[in-house]
Amino acid sequence: MSKFIATRAIRGAHAAIKMADDTLQDALKKMGPDTPVVFKDKIGGGTAFYLPTIWGLLGTKVQKLGELVPVMDYARGLLPPVPAENMWLPYLGETLDAGAATLYAFETIEAVRFAKGEQPEKKDGFEYNGPINDTQMRAWGIQLVDGRMPGFAALVGCAKSTEVAVKIVRELQSKGQLIFISSNRNGRNVADQLREAGVEMGYDTFIVPFGTDIVSAIYALGFATRAALSFGGVEPGDYRRILLYNKFRCFAFVLALGPITDMEYAAAAGAINYGFPAFADTVIPNILPTGITKFEHVVSMPFDDIPGKDDLEKAERLVQRCIELRGIKIKIAKVPIPVAFGPAFEGEVVRKADLACEFGGKGGMCFEWLRMKGLDEVEDGKVTVVGPDMDSFAVGSKNPLGIVVDVAGRKMQKDFEPVLERQIHHMMNGGEGISHQGQRDITWIRIHKNAVAKGLRLRHFGDILHTCLKNDFGAIVDKVQVTLYTQPDKVKELIEQARAVYKERNARMAGLIDEAVDTFYSCTLCQSFAPTHVCVINPERVGLCGAYSWLDCRAAYEIKPTGPNQPVPKGRVINEKNGEWEGVNKFVNEHSQKKIERFTIYSLMDAPMTTCGCCECVMAIIPEANGVMIVSRDDYGMTPCGMTFTTLMGTVGGGLQTPGMMGHGKTYVTSKKFIPVEGGIKRVVWLSKNLKEELAEELKAACEREGVPDLMDKVADGSQVTTVEQLLPWLEEKQHPALTMDPIIG
Amino acid sequence: MPGVEIPIEKWTGKIKEVKLGGGKRKEIVLGGENTLPFLSFEGSVPHPPTVAIEIQDKEPAGWSPILLSAWGDAVKDPATWAKKAAEYGAEAISLRLVSAHPEMGDTGADVAKKTVDKVLSAVDLPLIVIGPGVAEKDNAVLVAVSEAAKGQRIAIGNCEEKNYRTVAAVCISDGHAAIAKSPLDINLAKQLNILLTDIGVPADSVIMDLDTGALGYGLEYALSIRERVRLAALGGDAMVSMPVLSHAGAEAWRQKEAKASQGMPPGWGSVEERGIIWEELTALTVLNAGSNIVTMMHPKSVERIKATIHKLMGKK
Ligand code: SF4
Numbered sequence A: 001m002s003k004f005i006a007t008r009a010i011r012g013a014h015a016a017i018k019m020a021d022d023t024l025q026d027a028l029k030k031m032g033p034d035t036p037v038v039f040k041d042k043i044g045g046g047t048a049f050y051l052p053t054i055w056g057l058l059g060t061k062v063q064k065l066g067e068l069v070p071v072m073d074y075a076r077g078l079l080p081p082v083p084a085e086n087m088w089l090p091y092l093g094e095t096l097d098a099g100a101a102t103l104y105a106f107e108t109i110e111a112v113r114f115a116k117g118e119q120p121e122k123k124d125g126f127e128y129n130g131p132i133n134d135t136q137m138r139a140w141g142i143q144l145v146d147g148r149m150p151g152f153a154a155l156v157g158c159a160k161s162t163e164v165a166v167k168i169v170r171e172l173q174s175k176g177q178l179i180f181i182s183s184n185r186n187g188r189n190v191a192d193q194l195r196e197a198g199v200e201m202g203y204d205t206f207i208v209p210f211g212t213d214i215v216s217a218i219y220a221l222g223f224a225t226r227a228a229l230s231f232g233g234v235e236p237g238d239y240r241r242i243l244l245y246n247k248f249r250c251f252a253f254v255l256a257l258g259p260i261t262d263m264e265y266a267a268a269a270g271a272i273n274y275g276f277p278a279f280a281d282t283v284i285p286n287i288l289p290t291g292i293t294k295f296e297h298v299v300s301m302p303f304d305d306i307p308g309k310d311d312l313e314k315a316e317r318l319v320q321r322c323i324e325l326r327g328i329k330i331k332i333a334k335v336p337i338p339v340a341f342g343p344a345f346e347g348e349v350v351r352k353a354d355l356a357c358e359f360g361g362k363g364g365m366c367f368e369w370l371r372m373k374g375l376d377e378v379e380d381g382k383v384t385v386v387g388p389d390m391d392s393f394a395v396g397s398k399n400p401l402g403i404v405v406d407v408a409g410r411k412m413q414k415d416f417e418p419v420l421e422r423q424i425h426h427m428m429n430g431g432e433g434i435s436h437q438g439q440r441d442i443t444w445i446r447i448h449k450n451a452v453a454k455g456l457r458l459r460h461f462g463d464i465l466h467t468c469l470k471n472d473f474g475a476i477v478d479k480v481q482v483t484l485y486t487q488p489d490k491v492k493e494l495i496e497q498a499r500a501v502y503k504e505r506n507a508r509m510a511g512l513i514d515e516a517v518d519t520f521y522s523c524t525l526c527q528s529f530a531p532t533h534v535c536v537i538n539p540e541r542v543g544l545c546g547a548y549s550w551l552d553c554r555a556a557y558e559i560k561p562t563g564p565n566q567p568v569p570k571g572r573v574i575n576e577k578n579g580e581w582e583g584v585n586k587f588v589n590e591h592s593q594k595k596i597e598r599f600t601i602y603s604l605m606d607a608p609m610t611t612c613g614c615c616e617c618v619m620a621i622i623p624e625a626n627g628v629m630i631v632s633r634d635d636y637g638m639t640p641c642g643m644t645f646t647t648l649m650g651t652v653g654g655g656l657q658t659p660g661m662m663g664h665g666k667t668y669v670t671s672k673k674f675i676p677v678e679g680g681i682k683r684v685v686w687l688s689k690n691l692k693e694e695l696a697e698e699l700k701a702a703c704e705r706e707g708v709p710d711l712m713d714k715v716a717d718g719s720q721v722t723t724v725e726q727l728l729p730w731l732e733e734k735q736h737p738a739l740t741m742d743p744i745i746g
Numbered sequence B: 001m002p003g004v005e006i007p008i009e010k011w012t013g014k015i016k017e018v019k020l021g022g023g024k025r026k027e028i029v030l031g032g033e034n035t036l037p038f039l040s041f042e043g044s045v046p047h048p049p050t051v052a053i054e055i056q057d058k059e060p061a062g063w064s065p066i067l068l069s070a071w072g073d074a075v076k077d078p079a080t081w082a083k084k085a086a087e088y089g090a091e092a093i094s095l096r097l098v099s100a101h102p103e104m105g106d107t108g109a110d111v112a113k114k115t116v117d118k119v120l121s122a123v124d125l126p127l128i129v130i131g132p133g134v135a136e137k138d139n140a141v142l143v144a145v146s147e148a149a150k151g152q153r154i155a156i157g158n159c160e161e162k163n164y165r166t167v168a169a170v171c172i173s174d175g176h177a178a179i180a181k182s183p184l185d186i187n188l189a190k191q192l193n194i195l196l197t198d199i200g201v202p203a204d205s206v207i208m209d210l211d212t213g214a215l216g217y218g219l220e221y222a223l224s225i226r227e228r229v230r231l232a233a234l235g236g237d238a239m240v241s242m243p244v245l246s247h248a249g250a251e252a253w254r255q256k257e258a259k260a261s262q263g264m265p266p267g268w269g270s271v272e273e274r275g276i277i278w279e280e281l282t283a284l285t286v287l288n289a290g291s292n293i294v295t296m297m298h299p300k301s302v303e304r305i306k307a308t309i310h311k312l313m314g315k316k
């Protein structure tokens, strides 16, 4: 905590308490303790929440002046002493207490003003709103809950100029933020500036001017308190839940414009209790450690130091930064491109006769590279096209293209880069007239003539990616910026860089081993069909459908914490060799309707993973051959166990645990953790031909790794062998290693 | 039968109790059992399933003449209809705001509010209100409905995965129960319950609509999803232990078997009975699979289902 801020806030709190005490005592003397106090806005709309901050946080109903006395006693008790010159460690806690005391003082002052008929305030014929009435609170409260409105910005003071004030307000409105106005600088505040510029204020325009001093800022917190009481199901007096509700549900912040007074520091400290951070456009010390607020507590953004060609651009950036710092995610309603967009266009094919131009494909050069950057290195929504655009390409021509996507986010991790990058395919395909295939440096994009005629250009690729990444992955992505390169030299240069990154990622993936993590992930997506099926996904085994890797699941969990991918902590090890852990057993048991009690990661024979119908491959033991056979979904032929894939599937699918049989993803065959208990890849005696071909290289590498480089020559496939009777002589002849291994059934 | 020992399952979970109505209004309690449907010898079934009658805020179009003739002119006015439904033994009224649908009249919040006010004052039964099923319109009219019914504890639907926050918010604020609708999928059902409780809807204010297919139109899915949800709930999964609502009537009467007229085709038997049986069987199936409340449409099938429930509850 900054001593500077703590000192000033605590000093401000003392001043606020004194002001409240004096006002209250004076009023008690003049009007008596039974004078009613009622909050109302300028149109006479009231509230059923008494003095809402006091009622909410303390559980005290105040209806008369006299009832404010104990409130003030309590507030005074919260006040810490002002830190002395030689005291260097003021605590955050004390400052927050001072902030809370300030809120009670402010509400007391406003209550007295109401009793005296001085509220809502009038100034030069302009009527301030005063506290928001309940009807309006309800309407906005619903929007806060359903996400249409992220929160509010409490503007304190006066902007650099009228133009800047208008720009700030417009930018906030465009983000859906409510705007509350209070306090002043030398007698002027944002409301004065908006009046000068002819900007309408009121409930209809989402701009509510509370009053000319900082005391009226209490109405913002009264609003937040009522929202929590109404929509958080919180009881009055349960201050902790009121504060937490606002921290997580109401994306509000204070934006202090111009030099800040002690009492404003004190009010900001009060707001921090609610999880509302304070931002300033002047130089003040930052309070960066996070905790009470979601992120930083206090951030200084001196207006003149903000990058931007003029004040208006600076104002825009200022708001942008506030939004980011408060962690507000804005959904974009529609992908802004001149062609239609939606899942309906995903399967589209662009035929030769309709082709406007293409990128990549055979003999072409096209790549996609999504990389993580720092939050200040990415300008959200920026799309840059370097080189000639689609309308200048010859009809049907093949052109080079490099798509570089820079993303930044507080919860973004380097490991999520490939997960997001793979989504590009699906996103781009949503555009009408865009056909996208492949990924990385084998990307192939074809564009329909009609799309170009409708105005589709390269920048729209950027718009698609920006919109979709933010909408679908907003939980981890805060900013997206896209650059599209079409100059051959540039593309060539960048594709090399990208390739180095792909290589690095592959190496990282290879290094990501089960032993290196203490958490696996579950996938229960298939429970829709196979109610007891749980995939436990470890770094070295993909889900049995082949679609979900450990990294995918981890990212999916970050994106949707309530979704079907949940972390499964390994817990205490029961049997290292078989890969049995207490945590995994417990998870699987709980999520399989208690059907599955034990679960090993590394064994086919002892409590293997359950199988649901969507596995890519099924493996089954052939006892006679002392090994296993693997048949893939694309193989329609007969196998040595006497069953086709479909029949086998019918035997093991549906969430059953069948020792000796197991569904799995294709790439599992080449994993280092391929049934290690049973001896690994050396156990494979029969493999679908298409798998052998499809995975030729990876299989070769795996066999070499396991010290059996010629293994694949000894493994039979459906073109050679379809019965056990044929299989045995084949294995004998080839001297398959499985024949001399320990018996698979022990 | 002497000598036959009835196997007793010991469940760890229990279905949550959700109250509707109360105060001056009749109160019903949904759920509360700690065993499978009607197995009162195994556990306790404190509240028999409720039979609600579904009405609309607009004279129905395309309904079977059998249904229409059962209600007569009452279908022209929701308040009259609700009263008549109460006379026919409804234990709750389920009001569908059809007219708010953009293609069925596109009426707004004010009309919805008025209709709900009228129905609430016409009968003292607990109320269920279902929006037109178009997200934007649902949100607009149900917010008004919630406010109009504040303090009467009605059930409001539907909350769906893509659109649940607004309805959830007003349910929290006005003390109603939220109906969480998921498309025959246990994962989505559970996820939606988590989402709703996460944003603050109390767990005893959520009713699940797991979606229903009529006899011949996916009733087996409706059965198995209920069964699985119930087994999971009794097995101890608190996030699926909310009571279940099924729109058995609307589903059954939508089908051609219920609507086709006499002799079309000839083998289909009496048109008078066919729709009623269709509805009855649909309702009976979902009740046996664990539904705690069914909404129905024809007075005759209501009567029969109520009698069946009575018997299944072991009452004379
Ligand atoms: S098979 Fe795939 S989708 Fe299904 S549960 Fe496993 S990982 Fe998830």
Ligand code: SF4
Pocket (backbone or CB within 6 Å): A526, A527, A529, A530, A612, A613, A614, A615
């Ligand atoms: S349909 Fe699969 S359960 Fe059946 S299988 Fe596919 S997702 Fe698994």
